[in-house]
Amino acid sequence: MTETVEHLRDFNYxxxxxxxxxxxxxxxxxxxxxxxxxxxxxxxxxxxxxISDLEWWTYDGSSTEQANTKWSEIYLKxxxxxxxxxxxxPHILVLCETYLPDKKTPARYNFRWIANEIMEKAKDFKPxxxxxxxxxxxxxxxxxxxxxxxxxxxxFPYPQGRYYCSIGERNNFGRALAEAxxxxxxxxGIKIAGINAExxxxxxxxxxxxxxxxxxxxxxxxxxYILERLGEEFGIDINYDPKPILGDWNGSGAHTNYSDVxxxxxGGYKYIVEQLIPLLSNTHKEVLKLYGANNEKRxxxxxxTSSYDQFSWGDGSRxxxxxxxxxxxELGAGYLEDRRPAANIxxxxxxxxxxxxxxxxxxxxNQLKQLLVQSAKPLA
Amino acid sequence: xTETIENLRDFNYxxxxxxxxxxxxxxxxxxxxxxxxxxxxxxxxxxxxxxxLEDLEWWTYDGSSTDQAVTRFSEIYLKxxxxxxxxxxxxPHILVLCETYLPDKKTPARYNFRWIANQIMEKAKDHKPxxxxxxxxxxxxxxxxxxxxxxxxxxxxFPYTQGRYYCSIGERNNFGRALAEAxxxxxxxxGIKIAGLNAExxxxxxxxxxxxxxxxxxxxxxxxxxYILERIGEEFGIDINYDPKPILGDWNGSGAHCNYSTLxxxxxxxxxxxVDKLMPILKxxxxxxxxxxxxxxxxxxxxxxxTGKYDQFTWGDGSRxxxxxxxIITKEQGQGYFEDRRPAANIxxxxxxxxxxxxxCLxxxxxxxxxxxxxxxLKPLGQQIFQQQKEQFQxxxx
Numbered sequence: 161m162t163e164t165v166e167h168l169r170d171f172n173y174x175x176x177x178x179x180x181x182x183x184x185x186x187x188x189x190x191x192x193x194x195x196x197x198x199x200x201x202x203x204x205x206x207x208x209x210x211i212s213d214l215e216w217w218t219y220d221g222s223s224t225e226q227a228n229t230k231w232s233e234i235y236l237k238x239x240x241x242x243x244x245x246x247x248x249x250p251h252i253l254v255l256c257e258t259y260l261p262d263k264k265t266p267a268r269y270n271f272r273w274i275a276n277e278i279m280e281k282a283k284d285f286k287p288x289x290x291x292x293x294x295x296x297x298x299x300x301x302x303x304x305x306x307x308x309x310x311x312x313x314x315x316f317p318y319p320q321g322r323y324y325c326s327i328g329e330r331n332n333f334g335r336a337l338a339e340a341x342x343x344x345x346x347x348x349g350i351k352i353a354g355i356n357a358e359x360x361x362x363x364x365x366x367x368x369x370x371x372x373x374x375x376x377x378x379x380x381x382x383x384x385y386i387l388e389r390l391g392e393e394f395g396i397d398i399n400y401d402p403k404p405i406l407g408d409w410n411g412s413g414a415h416t417n418y419s420d421v422x423x424x425x426x427g428g429y430k431y432i433v434e435q436l437i438p439l440l441s442n443t444h445k446e447v448l449k450l451y452g453a454n455n456e457k458r459x460x461x462x463x464x465t466s467s468y469d470q471f472s473w474g475d476g477s478r479x480x481x482x483x484x485x486x487x488x489x490e491l492g493a494g495y496l497e498d499r500r501p502a503a504n505i506x507x508x509x510x511x512x513x514x515x516x517x518x519x520x521x522x523x524x525x526n527q528l529k530q531l532l533v534q535s536a537k538p539l540a
Numbered sequence: 541x542t543e544t545i546e547n548l549r550d551f552n553y554x555x556x557x558x559x560x561x562x563x564x565x566x567x568x569x570x571x572x573x574x575x576x577x578x579x580x581x582x583x584x585x586x587x588x589x590x591x592x593l594e595d596l597e598w599w600t601y602d603g604s605s606t607d608q609a610v611t612r613f614s615e616i617y618l619k620x621x622x623x624x625x626x627x628x629x630x631x632p633h634i635l636v637l638c639e640t641y642l643p644d645k646k647t648p649a650r651y652n653f654r655w656i657a658n659q660i661m662e663k664a665k666d667h668k669p670x671x672x673x674x675x676x677x678x679x680x681x682x683x684x685x686x687x688x689x690x691x692x693x694x695x696x697x698f699p700y701t702q703g704r705y706y707c708s709i710g711e712r713n714n715f716g717r718a719l720a721e722a723x724x725x726x727x728x729x730x731g732i733k734i735a736g737l738n739a740e741x742x743x744x745x746x747x748x749x750x751x752x753x754x755x756x757x758x759x760x761x762x763x764x765x766x767y768i769l770e771r772i773g774e775e776f777g778i779d780i781n782y783d784p785k786p787i788l789g790d791w792n793g794s795g796a797h798c799n800y801s802t803l804x805x806x807x808x809x810x811x812x813x814x815v816d817k818l819m820p821i822l823k824x825x826x827x828x829x830x831x832x833x834x835x836x837x838x839x840x841x842x843x844x845x846x847t848g849k850y851d852q853f854t855w856g857d858g859s860r861x862x863x864x865x866x867x868i869i870t871k872e873q874g875q876g877y878f879e880d881r882r883p884a885a886n887i888x889x890x891x892x893x894x895x896x897x898x899x900x901c902l903x904x905x906x907x908x909x910x911x912x913x914x915x916x917x918l919k920p921l922g923q924q925i926f927q928q929q930k931e932q933f934q935x936x937x938x
Contacts, residue, residue, distance in 0.1 A: 174722035200738030
């Protein structure tokens, strides 16, 4: 909301001198909504060369819906750091897990700890991920009304069909933001694999991958952080709602591409079709709860989605829950695409449950669901 | 009100030539004025290099224009006490923090509390008192010349309720990051002991932390950081506001939580010492100390919005609803620091740091004196001060 004041969008309005040796560490965490991130800056007087140089920190959990006022301290445990693409070298972004003061009990909406456990157990199978994160760009009028960027206020543009991977003034909205995001992620060292304009006007997608195990969650959350911060500079909202606009407009998903040594090895395609897909089919109703709140509004069977309550799959088909790409069939081995997850997922949960179902006999599925249900309960 | 004129906000619009930059030092003399909350400054051109504090001369200014003197006896003296780099003009130029004195160069002027804070810190220096202050503030945008409203709030209205703004990112929740970031960098460039930065609970509210500073340093660095923030506000066209409760209703006020420790609290048995000895002492002195903790603080310390009540002293481990919070880490390690959450954003950090040190290390010997000096400064300029200055003027002429 800083539109009318000059310079207030220029994060680098004032430059740090060359001879200042401090390192600015931006500690980032997931808040009590499970969908948004928060961050604050810590000034370090010494260089940071490894994760153990970064200290645990605390914050006011009662201001982020993760604690009440009486016992408000939440601890931040640094787990991954990347370069800060906004402040430049040597400054860093530090992704953190959140804990209660005993430093052992995870705070509300911290799912990384259990995803990490699961990935450790399954690490010999080398589970690889690529996630296609879709999102809408929204422009705010006043402080309340939001509508997609480029859409006529209070109205609708031409129907879909012309916007996917489009170029040109009439069909492509917000490329500068998507491009800035791509570059910022690359500068930071995030494993971003590509971008494209999506089917709905003002909808975009970026892909994170190939990431192994816990990396996918880390890189996706950091990429989201960078996108939201860029949105600030452009004055644009980032929206991950599975179905932001009702009607004949696409929703936003986070299709998750998956493979492991079994699917990538000899006979992988057969393994996928005969063993893996049945496993996924059997657990469909259970895992869907972890695939994004309000996802039923998006998985309608139209707009290249499958129906919410039915499991289906097909070679090269975009109308099923799972798509097995034609190349996997052709090569006899490769990966599959789970098209069920919505754009607002927690990637730790989704990657963990896929690994659990595929490799660990679904031993954790119930626990993962429980954790999500617990986090979703309002604070006592 | 220079919004509509291009370039008028660009402080560095015109560059000094290299030749001039190598021989001249611009010294910005800074002092606290007669409101006790605002800073003033003016520039002195030095034709020589400035290496130490002693290279800087005493100076004078018109105290009758800053509510610190009457017209008849208007001279107030500036005594340089600390020098840092000027982050606006760059090397070799400097910001010079000063104490203010009457013409006898001994009697402190109105709202100069540094002199007594310094005395107290000297007396207590073997206790090595360390401070970290969390300065909160609001960013306000002016419409016309009178109406002020927080940046980003709809004019004449309110944004979504609090909950989403603390440490937020994104267009819809974060207002004014560029300004807060510029301030962080400017302070680092100047050599201020700034430790961190975050967006606060109310929309358009921010916080920076100064520390760890020992003794008199905390007051010096805090005032200089405030000076830099206000100057950056100028460049962006934004007002900086330290009101304890700028907006009534379900919106947080602004505080300056003071984190404090001494050699004793940082040593073995420190936690017990804090709980068993210091908490009772602070409780006993609560009503006296709270007077020094910011004007109109009673509007902020309501017991809600993560504050303790104005007239009651309470404390808790890890609790943000009290007067004093003892962080969990202090309890776990058996020693460390505690957080005094009572001070408002508009405090004079010299007063607060001095009061804490006096009460915890010097048996509260100076508390009454601090209060009476503070009250004297509050009195409108009038007969008393006029008399004082007249006497001095006469003395000097004899």
